[in-house]
Amino acid sequence: MTKKKFTETETSDNWKKAxxxxxxxxxxxxxxxxxxxWKSYQGTSKQGNVAQMIATANVSEIVERREYLRRIVAVTSMLGRQGLPFRGHDEGEDSPNRGNFLACMELLKEFDPFLQKHNPPSNAQYISPTSQNDMIDCCAQEVTSVIVSEMTKSKVYSIMVDEARDKKAEQLAVCVRYVSEGAVKERFLALAEIKSFDAQSIANEIQQQIQNYGLAELKCVAxxxxxxxxxxxxxxxVQAHFRRLHPEAIYVHCYAHQLNLVLCNTCKAVPEAVELFSLLExxxxxxxTSLxxxxxxxxxxxxxxxxxxELVQLSNTRWACQLRSISAVLETLPAILExxxxxxxxxxxxxxAKLYKFSAVYALLMFxxxxxxxxxxxxxxxxxxLDLAEAFICKQAVCDTLKGKHSDAFATELYEKTKALCNTHSIPEPGAKTRHKQRKMEDFVLEATVGSRTELNNSDTLKRELLFPCVDRMVGELDQRFCSxxxxxxxGVQACSPKSENFLSEPHLNELAKHYRLDLKKEEVLVARNFLTQKTEAGCPPKNMLSVYNLLDSDMFPSLKATIQVALTVPVSSCSCERSFSALRRLHSWLRQTMGQKRLHSLAVMSIxxxxxxxxxxxxxxxRFATLKNRRHSLMLPPTK
Structure with a gap:
């Protein structure tokens, strides 16, 4: 062993003294x-240097904060889906009712070990009213971003709009319809308050909403x-102003409103019908009104x-109530009379006295x-x-059914049914003889009634004065109104439906494609006919327009599939807007009148x-919540390498 300095004070070559x-x-x-x-070096190699250790501690804190925020998001989402209020009248710690949001957080804490251990600082609890509003906005924005993303992939859409009075404001509901992932979807897009009620202002507001969500580059087809x-x-x-901005967007008068107008006008045109529904009311x-x-x-x-x-109140906008009202009166007629x-x-x-008439019972059974x-x-x-072609087919089926009631056979059947019901309740059948009123104004042209009316006292009179006029008027209204x-x-839309007689008719498809500036290939139509024929022979016939769209491959039939997609995108009604107003009535109750428009829109998106x-x-x-504004504590995880 060579002699080396072993310590600063001593050297040795004697191993006995080692x-x-x-x-x-x-x-x-x-x-x-x-x-x-040396120990520090070993620890650094395992745990990293000081900067790395600080970063690791920071990431763990961020993960913990995000885990805490997951509970807040879950509670916000649940309350939003159910349309429940968030805030309480008094949210102080001593208050017995601090509101649904804080109550849900307290309930979670009773059963959640994480919340029991987690003790956030006072400036990072994220349960204040401002934080609640921010989280509501973030949830609504994420929902809307999903809808906009689907619309962007679809490339074409239709717009449905309706307005309704909400307290002292006029609300405009904007819904969209598009095809995504092989399904037709109608989604709620926005709820906006309008200050002016003229057509130009409403059209401008619709266009503003389209631009706000980045949809201006997409094609609006209806x-x-x-x-x-x-x-x-x-x-x-509004439709005229909107078409100046979107020339391809055809106007479709809501078919559900059309049917309601058909029934309203039919009943207003027949005096006996007016009297009947007035009597029911x-x-x-x-x-x-009296308990x-x-x-x-x-x-x-x-x-x-x-x-x-229970008897049912009549409604001028929902004619299903009229049928329910008539059925309730017929079911409880003995109790009503007694x-x-x-x-x-x-x-x-x-x-x-009005109900205890043969003609009244006849009118009830007829309607x-x-x-x-x-x-x-x-x-x-x-x-x-529902697509436009199928709606038209069903409307025509209803027309044909109503035309079948314009027959002596149905009139006789209805009269006998009325006669049997009247005999059960001892309502006398009208006699053949009638008392004729003097008609002083018979030779004059009148613009108002003089009180003279044909008495409904036999089968022929009831058929001629009540049954046939109602049926004829209803059929005529159906044919006239459903043609917007x-x-x-x-x-062209019907040519896309396998239920139509002109299915895949090239001239009709070309007319539809030409309107929307689509270059429809003739060869694709010919191949599609043979392809769908083979599917039908193999026992897999397309049932409707959507099934045809899903059967056609986008690479093999690009132009034909695009044409059918447009036909599917054309809406039939604006009922989605009506449903949004139903949600609005639940959300904007008299207990929540101080709610602002932005919060109301976000809650409507979450609920609908x-x-x-x-x-x-x-x-x-x-x-989204983390990047909404600058936060005291970081909530974003660092990007992974």
Missing amino acids: LVIFGKHEMAQTHKDSVVT QTYDGAAVMSGSTGG CVYSFFS INHHKFMETQAKLGLTKT CLSAIGSPIAVGLR QSILSVTEGLHKFLQKET VDAGLLK EKDTLQHLSHNRVID
């Missing part, structure tokens, strides 16, 4: 410093509104062994039969996935598009 020398070296400060340095003049005017209405008011009369009505039903049934007799007031006597034919169409037209779409374009909200990634919402 242990003593090692002991002295171990006690030296230099050795201690070296050991500390616009659907109700029949209000300011919306449907062909020269100065009076009977409803008589038993509903005493209502209790007697319920007791009479129980005494007669009838199923307890109850009116027992009450005996002048109003009760008058109502009973029950007629409205039952249109009831299915009412529900069918409200489907989101250009006939050529309608045939609850399915999209439920499947939303919490991390995406948290990322």
